[in-house]
Amino acid sequence: MINFVNPKYESLSDKEWIVTNGIGGYASCSLSGANTRRYHGLLVASLNPPTQRVLLVSKVEEKVVVNDQTFELSANQFQHAINPNGYQYLTNFERFPFPKTVYKNTNFSLSKTVFMVYEQNTTVVEYKNTGKKPIAIKVDIFLIHRDHHGNMRENQHTNFYTESQEGFLKTYAYFDANPLFTKHEGTFIGHPNWYKNFVYEKEQSRGLDPVEDTFKIGYVEIPLEAGQQTHLIFSTEESAMQTDGFNLKKTESDRYESLRQTDDCFLNDLLVSGDQFIVERKSTESHSIIAGYHWFTDWGRDSMIAMRGLCIDTGKQEVCKSILKTFLNYLDAGMLPNRFPDSPGDEIEYNTIDATLWLFVVLYEYHQTFKDDEFIKNAFDRLSEIIHFHKTQTRYDIHETPEGFIFGGQGIAQLTWMDARIGDFVVTPRHGCPVEIQALWYNALKTYQYFQQHLNLDNAEIDSVNNSLQRFETNFVPFFFNEKGYLNDVVLPTTSADDTLRCNQIYAVSLPFSVLNHGQQKQVLDVITEKLLTPFGLRTLETLHPDFKPTYGGDVWSRDMAYHQGTVWPFLISEYTEAYCKVYGLNPQSKAHIESLVGLLKNHFYNADCIGGVSEIFDGLAPQQGKGTIQQAWSVSALIRIMYMLQKS
Template sequence: MVHFGLEAWRTFERGCEREWFVTNGLGGFAAGTIIGANTRRYHGLLIAALNPPVRRFLLLAKLDERIEAGGVFYNLATNYTAGGATESGFVHLVRAQFCPFPEFFYCCGHIQLRKLIFMPHGQNATVILYRVTNAGPPARLILTPLINYRDYHGNSYRGQISFHQEPIADGVRISGPEGLPPLLLRISNGEFSAAPDWFYGMRYPEEEARGLNPWEDHYQPGRFTVELPAASEKVFAVVAAAGPGPKPEEAEALLAAERERLAAVEQAAGFADSFARALVRAADAFLVQRASGAATIIAGYPWFTDWGRDTMIALPGITLLTGRFQAAREILELFGAYVREGLLPNYFPDDGGEPLYNTVDAALWYCQAVYKYFQYTRDEDFVVKTALPAMREIVTRYAGGTRYGIVMADDGLLKAGNPDIQLTWMDAKVGDWVVTPRHGKAVEINALWYNAACILEEFHARFKLPDPLPGLAAKIQKGFRAFWHPAGYLYDVLREEEKEAKIRPNQIFAVSLPFSPLSQDEAEAVVRRVEAELYTPYGLRSLSARDPDYKGHYAGDQRQRDAAYHQGTVWSWLIGPFVTAYRKVHCYSPDSQERARVYLSPFQDHLADHGIGSVSEIFDGDWPHRPRGCFAQAWSVAEVLRAYVEEVLEKRAGRG
């Protein structure tokens, strides 16, 4: 359990620093700050995935509470407008706890109110479960829903969306744009009164800080009234659903079912360690079901969907370490079926259009994910019949040449891209400005290329199959010598006209991957340099702080943020390969195991920060390393979990 008291919201700004979220296994979610203010366009009680995991629409933005007791009014709502925090209901909030669902405790004189928020798995619905204790004379609780019907990336205003509402037995049905399901708001013990109105000018400070439009209006269809008799306790629920949804009377049974589901997820993973169990719970939020029924991995909340690169990197931690092998197989099968000309999809558009293939590393990470899958499952049938053909296509097409200038050079190294296109994970671009140009022979791409060649070589030998490219791994390893810098680290990118000598974290993969092209001495030198110049408590900096292009803070408008994204910003997922590399070069000694524990320990405390219960996407390069970006990122959770289990708990699948 994670819990907070008044010290966490002594000011409005402080109360907005931590965000809660719950998910539904479809890509839908609910999210907000612990004080109840919506500070992002992505905050809301129901963001439904209408074509799972995409077509996310904000339907219910908020449910503001007010208590009327003996002529005294307690406004529990917290909202931010042009005048700042114009409603400050968080002054009545006395405790917030997460076990694992967010639950908030308010004290208003002789009335105590508890509300718990969760989403039933597999349903585009959110349940808000209330328990109100009235130790005084009769009172009433007023609930005012704030409604919207727009894509979760946008903003809307009065006049842009037409709403139609009609009463139902236990609430109201609201219809928005044609083609979208109705929003049903229902209550188990209360009355709905229609009184159409608008909340004007909600202001999102997080969007404002990002240089984006911070203003929005929300439709108010009326209000729910719940009578609170003297000296009584009342338990009831409000359910918001896209379409019919569950009944509010089922709320407690649904909560019990969701608790049981999460307990089963933890039990299947089999860890007694509390940190590992917390990370297993965190991992569950990213594993979702597509409309087709196949599993996939959401890259991050609140704004990412499923991406090829992110999915392959996150797959071991999200599925294999947690014992969810069938989901891993489905994901590998899904992405493998979309391999085209040796490329793996980078992104599936929200509109359901053709995937985008603008990535060189996703296909190579696919080979690594298959290798990890086989280590954990020994599923020879799947590897031989399904995965290996896709892997052969990837390697043979890369060797012979495919889209985006991806081709093996005469020295065996892989080159890709051009000055105008970025194919690696350091892909920030502002207009025509490529912030981190990495076309040519990138070090992590060639570490992955060597790793993939070795994996295929091993699989072909194991399964007694002909190797279409014999000797490829040896050729790549020989060519990889060109990356060695005389100062004892690896060049980041090789081009005919130059060698990029900036110290970046990409070189760590040449050590951390199962098959390394480096000697022991070289690997040790790389780890020492990375630790000295890039390590922080929350991951690796994307650029050495000594570099003149270093940016220590990730903030400002789109241009400013993209300028810092890979120029010093800390990426938490890189802690995983760093810890693995550290243990490898120290021959898995007891001292290195303890050091790995220390490296990962800051993330135990971080689970109570930013996106509560999860790991943030990025952090500032400079102290105090404030969390930034997505408040919950799949590969961040996955790599912290994988590194902790494999390198600290030393529970890893055997190689062979």
């Protein structure tokens, strides 16, 4: 719980919360009650799960009436003012199991809790009179109807025609639109009007259009005796109007409680947080993983990396199989999809060199955890197909070199995770043989060899794989281990080597199979510890490099120029801890070191930025405030992996 004394708008508006519904939809807002992002809203529905997300309910604004006095609890930012100033009544906020805000003064005490119904585009807002006097609340309802990436301004096309029926409202944003349903337990008074020029501070800081208009359809007035509760239910489904807020909350509370698997409160809260990313994908009728909220959908690379902590370590075998089967079914020319389309008519994208290789790491860890020989047997032919295409050639000139390395790159395509590109300008060009791709390729070959031997499978590729392993093990250190004591970032065999000091080399130590000996692993780890390690993750570039960007922010150009040029990524902290334990063992000293690394991220999780979430990135020089997405799948996954590692020790 976060307690507030003399709360300030600036501090509260920097903190956010998000709840999700398991199909890509969400509700999110700042703690101040003001929407500070275009993505903030009480109901962002996913109409083609987990994509096609549409913002339908912008917000509700509460007024408490006691003894003919009215207290406004909401807040909004306009160009020259904050109005109202309801945040002054905020006394505490707690995130688990649901976001709950308490407003209080000498006249009243009111709690507001928000949650979503699992696998429905339905948001429930619960109010409880926690004071000793009877009160009345007036709840203004502000609607919107747009893609969640956009902004809306007053227009003649959308008039939010509302029909008031027994206990609920039916609102059409425009003629022939699908209706929004609102269940209430009070009296609705229609007062349709546009409210203009809300300013979204976070969008302004990102160099995007920060101004929006929303439509107030009216307000609901509800009397509340001391201790009494009431619910507002917003939904795209009329059947939700027949449900009860108390029962919906009980169902969701029970579901969340079932996610809490351990005696460690922090790990339990991470498990609840991590569940937000696991979604149903309608087009494939399977599970998938949202890369990050608010703006990412599901990506191949992110899914492979994140599912290690979100699904394998948590024992969700059926979810793992569902995700893996989907990606294997869409294997094409030996490559997994990088991104499934947002719209039904769009093509699947295969522009990644690493997502496919991550599949082998995931399958190895899946098998180590679940001992599922049958699943591996059924997938083995697809693994052979991947090996074949990577050894010969597939998209983007991806192929094996005579040295046993994997080469990739063509035109302006960005194939590794360092994929920032602004128009035709490539920020981090890495055509050739990137170091983490070689680490992943080595693990793919070793995993393939392990499966073949463990399952005693006859396969024509195994002699070729053994030959590749021999060449790789002979050539990797001479080509990649430089005289400065760390690994080159990208090599063009017989041509050049880029010795830029980046975090990517951590994978040559952290992954299940390492080609480096113990001494070489220690050298690499020690350089990373000295030059790249921060309390929030690893820097993407050393601070002394001329291209290093100390801060991440500003417009699209400024942000993308800094994205992988020093910016700290917390998801890499689990790779660092894996490497650290390989080199030093998991003894009391190393355990204390790892726990100290987790400490600031734990504080970030509970008290900063997205409460109950982990940000995508942090500034490179002096990381403090979270940047990028407020809740990133592989960031949460990394902490789950570390906490399970510590627990097992």
